[in-house]
Amino acid sequence: MLQYLDFEKSVAELEGKAEELRVLAKDDPDMDIGAEVSQLEEKAQKQLSELYGKLTPWRRCQVARHPNRPHALQVIESLIEDFTPLAGDRGFAEDEAVVGGLGRFRERPVVVLGQEKGADTNERLRRNFGMARPEGYRKAIRLMELADRFNLPVLTFVDTPGAYPGKGAEERGQAEAIARSTEKCLELKVPVIASIIGEGGSGGAIALATANRVLMLENSVYSVISPEGCASILWKNADKAQDAAAALRLTAQDLLSLNVVDAVVAEPVGGAHRDKGQTIQSLGDAIEKALAGYDGMDGGKIRLERREKFLAMGRQKLD
Amino acid sequence: MNWITNYVRPKLGTLLNRRETPDNLWVKCDECSQMVFHRELAEAQHVCPYCSHHMGIIPEERFGRLFDKGEFETIAQPETATDPLQFRDEKKYTDRLKDARKKTSRDDAVLIGKGKISGVMTVAAASDFNFMAGSMGMAVGNAFLKAAETAVEAKAPLIIFSAAGGARMQEGILSLMQMPRTTIAVQMVREAGLPYISVFTHPTTGGVTASYAMLGDVQISEPDALICFAGPRVIEQTIREKLPEGFQRAEYLLEHGMLDMVVDRRKMAGEIGKVLRMLMRLPAETAALPDPNGETLSGIVEDKSPASAKSDKT
Ligand SMILES: [Zn+2]
Numbered sequence: 310m311l312q313y314l315d316f317e318k319s320v321a322e323l324e325g326k327a328e329e330l331r332v333l334a335k336d337d338p339d340m341d342i343g344a345e346v347s348q349l350e351e352k353a354q355k356q357l358s359e360l361y362g363k364l365t366p367w368r369r370c371q372v373a374r375h376p377n378r379p380h381a382l383q384v385i386e387s388l389i390e391d392f393t394p395l396a397g398d399r400g401f402a403e404d405e406a407v408v409g410g411l412g413r414f415r416e417r418p419v420v421v422l423g424q425e426k427g428a429d430t431n432e433r434l435r436r437n438f439g440m441a442r443p444e445g446y447r448k449a450i451r452l453m454e455l456a457d458r459f460n461l462p463v464l465t466f467v468d469t470p471g472a473y474p475g476k477g478a479e480e481r482g483q484a485e486a487i488a489r490s491t492e493k494c495l496e497l498k499v500p501v502i503a504s505i506i507g508e509g510g511s512g513g514a515i516a517l518a519t520a521n522r523v524l525m526l527e528n529s530v531y532s533v534i535s536p537e538g539c540a541s542i543l544w545k546n547a548d549k550a551q552d553a554a555a556a557l558r559l560t561a562q563d564l565l566s567l568n569v570v571d572a573v574v575a576e577p578v579g580g581a582h583r584d585k586g587q588t589i590q591s592l593g594d595a596i597e598k599a600l601a602g603y604d605g606m607d608g609g610k611i612r613l614e615r616r617e618k619f620l621a622m623g624r625q626k627l628d
Numbered sequence: 629m630n631w632i633t634n635y636v637r638p639k640l641g642t643l644l645n646r647r648e649t650p651d652n653l654w655v656k657c658d659e660c661s662q663m664v665f666h667r668e669l670a671e672a673q674h675v676c677p678y679c680s681h682h683m684g685i686i687p688e689e690r691f692g693r694l695f696d697k698g699e700f701e702t703i704a705q706p707e708t709a710t711d712p713l714q715f716r717d718e719k720k721y722t723d724r725l726k727d728a729r730k731k732t733s734r735d736d737a738v739l740i741g742k743g744k745i746s747g748v749m750t751v752a753a754a755s756d757f758n759f760m761a762g763s764m765g766m767a768v769g770n771a772f773l774k775a776a777e778t779a780v781e782a783k784a785p786l787i788i789f790s791a792a793g794g795a796r797m798q799e800g801i802l803s804l805m806q807m808p809r810t811t812i813a814v815q816m817v818r819e820a821g822l823p824y825i826s827v828f829t830h831p832t833t834g835g836v837t838a839s840y841a842m843l844g845d846v847q848i849s850e851p852d853a854l855i856c857f858a859g860p861r862v863i864e865q866t867i868r869e870k871l872p873e874g875f876q877r878a879e880y881l882l883e884h885g886m887l888d889m890v891v892d893r894r895k896m897a898g899e900i901g902k903v904l905r906m907l908m909r910l911p912a913e914t915a916a917l918p919d920p921n922g923e924t925l926s927g928i929v930e931d932k933s934p935a936s937a938k939s940d941k942t
Contacts, residue, residue, distance in 0.1 A: 472838075474858030474866050479876060480884050484837035484857035492811050492843060511795075511804060512838045512857065519808045533795045533804040533835070543717035543797060557800045558713050567712070569801050616812055620773070622805040623766035625709045 311582070314371050316360060320579075323353035357579040364528070366554040366563075370536060372528040373507050374470075377582035379589055380439075381423030381466040382408055384506060387589045388596070389414055389421055389464075395455075398447035401481065406437045406473070407445030409452045414464060415597055420456035422449050422517055423466035426507070439508075440473035443486035446516050450486075450493045453501075460608075462600055463501045465517040470535065472513035487516045494519035495616060498608030502599045504592055505529045505561075505570070506581075521615045522599040523569070525561040526592065527576040531569070532559035569622065572599070657681055673893045682830060682850045682893055686732075687739035687754035690789060694752060694897045700743030703751070703778050708736070708767040713800045721798035724760060732759045736767035737792075740775045742782065746901025746913050751779040754789035757831075764836050765796030769806035772840060776813035785823040785904050790841045794834025803835070810840035818845075823907040825900060828855050828878065828887070846903055847887045848896070849878035855886070 313321040327349040330342045364372065372378070385392055389412035396403045409422040424441060427433035456463045472483055494501055494517070503520035509531030518531075525531065534542075536554035541547040558564070561573040574588075574595045581588040603611055654663045659681035669676075673693055674683040692698040715721040729735060737759035742751045753775040755762035762768075772788065779786040795803040817824045826844025828837075831854035838857050849855060856876040864871060874880050878890045891899045905913060 472857065474862045476863060476867060476869075476871065476875070479856055479858065479863065482842075482884070482886050484855075485842040485886060487838040487857065488807075488811065488840070488842040491808055491839065492815070495808060495811060495815065512807060512835050515804055515807050516838075519811075531801060533800055534797055539717075539797055545718075549717075553717070556713070556715050556717060557797075559801065564801055567801060569805060616815075619805060619808040620812060622802060623708065623769045623773075623809055624706075625712060625766070625802075 312376055314368070314375065316368055316371075317357075320353050320356050320360070323349050323356065327353070354578070357583075361578050361580065365551070366530075366557075366560050367536065367551040369528050369560050370508075370530050370554055372580045373530045375580060375582050378507055379581055379585040380428065381425045381468050381506065383428075383585065384466050384504075384589050384592065385412070385421055385423055387586070388593045389419070392421070395452060396448070398444040399451060400444070400447060402442075402444045404437075404442050404445035404448060405435050406439050406441040406469070407448055409448060411461075414462075414600075415593070417462070417600075419462045419464050420452050421464045421466070422452060424469040424513075424517065426468060437473055439469040440471060441469065441513060442473050442475065442478045443481045443483050446472075446486035446490040449490050449517060453490075453493045453497060456499055457497050460499055462499050462603070463497065463520075464596060465501065465503045465520065467503055467505045467509050467514045467518050467531075468507035469510045469513045470508055471510035472516070487512045490516035491519050495619070496612065497615075498612050500600060500603035500606075500611055501615065502596055504574075504596065505531050506592070510535065519615070519619065521603065521611065521618070522571045524572050524574055524592065524595050524599065525564060525570045526574050526581055526588065527561055528580050529561055530554075530559045531561075531564055532557050655683075658683070675893050680851065680892065682852065684757055684791070684830075685893070686758065687741075687756050687789070690754055691739070691741040691743070691752060694787075694900070695741065695743035695745055695750075696747065700741035700752075703740035703742055703774065705735070705738070705740065705767070705771050705774050708770050710767075711798070712766070712802050713798070715798040715800065717798075724798065728759045732756055734759060736765070736771065737762045738768050738771035738775075740771060740778065742778060742784070745787075745897060746905055748901065748904045748908055748910065749782055749784045750787060750904060751775050751782065751784050752787040752789065755791045757791040757793075760796065761793030762791045762836075763793050763796040763803070764806045764810070765799040765803045766806065768796070769809040772810045772813045773816075776816045779817055779822060780820045783820070783822065785825065785908065786817045787825045787827060787900060788840060788844075789827045789829055790832040790836055791829045792832055792834070792836040794836060807835050807839035811843065814840050814843045823904060825903065827896070827900075828853050830854055831856075833857070833859055842886075845907070848899070849881065849887050849890050850893055850896070851878055851890055853878045855881050 327346045330346050334340045334342045392412040394410040408425045412421050424439045425436050426439035427436040501520040503518040503523045505525040507529055511533055536550040537547050539553040540549035564570040565573050572595055574592050576588050577584040653666050655669050656663055657676040660679035662678040674685040691700050711721050737755050738753050740753045814824055823845050825846045826841050828849035833856050854876055860871055881887045882890050
């Protein structure tokens with residue numbers, strides 16, 4: 310069932326009424342509801358496009374975290390054929406917050422990596438809400454090495470509130486694992502295409518997003534800290550998350566203007582969760598276009614290009 | 629579900645106040661509460677002579693005792709755009725920067741020095757925790773890249789002393805991007821076949837720990853330094869249990885395999901020099917060096933600008 314966000318209340322009411330009518334009509338086949346239903350739905354559509362035409366940064370955070378939003382596995386299942394999950398870091402554990410493996414993206418074999426939040430309560434727990442432990446990053450490193458050895462492009466799908474802040478995670482070197490994963494991204498002689506599909510949460514995200522091309526779904530967010538965290542530190546008041554969301558410039562549009570992401574992939578009116586298939590196909594097209602730019606490019610050049618891209622992020626023009 | 633908030637409230641506030649008050653000649657140790665005469669404390673490199681508690685130390689003083697005879701050249705840093713996001717919370721970022729610059733007399737958090745350690749020409753960079761908690765923004769990223777480039781040019785090893793509350797939130801995503809950038813700095817030194825020693829000091833947290841700091845060929849920490857990705861408070865809130873004594877402290881990380889050694893600040897220069905000479909395949913140092921803890925120090929403490937340190941900063 311579709312869940313509504315607080316600012317979608319008016320839409321929820323209209324769509325709820327339309328649904329009620331449909332249920333009533335089911336019991337009474339003589340009832341003619343067609344005109345009324347389509348009127349309600351038209352009205353709901355109009356409200357949606359008004360709301361989504363001017364989403365505030367905070368509302369984008371809400372959409373990015375929407376429980377019905379397409380998650381990494383869904384994206385992988387739609388875009389990747391012959392997906393063959395590979396498991397484990399070979400040192401300690403299999404971390405199910407990070408999914409990865411081999412597969413075919415529009416025929417070409419690739420290595421895919423994604424952070425999976427989970428679709429229902431049980432799965433969310435199993436996947437730790439997409440918050441990886443060191444083993445998740447170490448598995449990612451292992452699979453990136455595999456990609457490099459067999460000359461396969463790497464596609465990553467980033468969607469995490471952040472790396473897991475847990476006792477064991479710290480003891481087993483969360484910081485080191487993230488550092489090594491970022492470092493591995495920078496070493497690869499194959500193209501890395503990262504897609505931010507929901508939340509790009511800080512160090513937990515950069516470890517899989519240090520890519521040649523970074524794509525971002527229109528209502529995704531990518532930030533050094535969550536608005537809530539930022540508000541509680543700088544405003545000393547977690548209720549100021551809306552202000553922090555605006556100040557952090559974490560929307561896809563902001564990041565495009567800061568040259569941190571390379572392309573923004575449009576979502577349907579009302580957000581990706583209202584038409585997952587269309588969203589995922591648009592993302593696939595953007596990935597294909599990004600990958601094509603590296604066809605025939607020398608591995609050393611691919612690596613150098615990635616390095617130069619990140620080196621530039623601090624050499625912005627002086628005012 | 630909250631994201632990770634990588635931030636540690638500095639315990640250094642008190643230390644700062646007494647630094648700013650020249651009349652306050654006695655410093656109370658936070659650990660053992662003993663009163664220490666300021667000159668004695670400076671001579672001990674801000675390590676409590678009673679309980680060996682390592683207090684904050686500014687980069688100039690650290691370098692004064694790290695490099696042979698306290699001699700080093702300050703390496704100029706590239707100019708960096710300020711306030712890329714026009715960030716403001718309760719206060720404008722530009723005002724916070726202004727305050728930090730006034731307080732520390734430096735443009736941003738990092739000082740780069742070049743000089744000899746145990747006779748080995750070396751480039752060192754150190755963060756000043758007093759400058760916005762040593763947090764990593766574009767200027768800090770540029771500083772470490774400059775330090776790495778200087779090391780590669782001089783065929784010299786690189787040493788970075790970290791002290792940071794994490795990323796510079798006021799620079800938003802651009803502060804996060806300094807994680808890959810500083811990683812590239814490490815790669816440049818490595819590709820040149822030169823050693824990179826990472827030294828953790830209290831505290832080193834967040835995106836700083838999770839990038840260049842954890843990528844050392846050799847990783848050393850000062851005693852009892854807090855080293856973490858997520859801060860202890862965040863973890864306690866997440867797992868809703870109390871953390872064990874000494875959790876995320878240097879000795880704990882040593883025990884868990886994340887560090888090579890924990891070294892007292894007063895022995896740091898010697899230990900680094902010994903390691904560097906071996907990594908650079910140089911013979912052991914035979915001739916007794918002049919005592920680096922000699923006369924230069926009091927000069928540094930009095931006027932905060934080592935007379936022996938040349939500066940090419942423009
Ligand atoms: Zn003491």
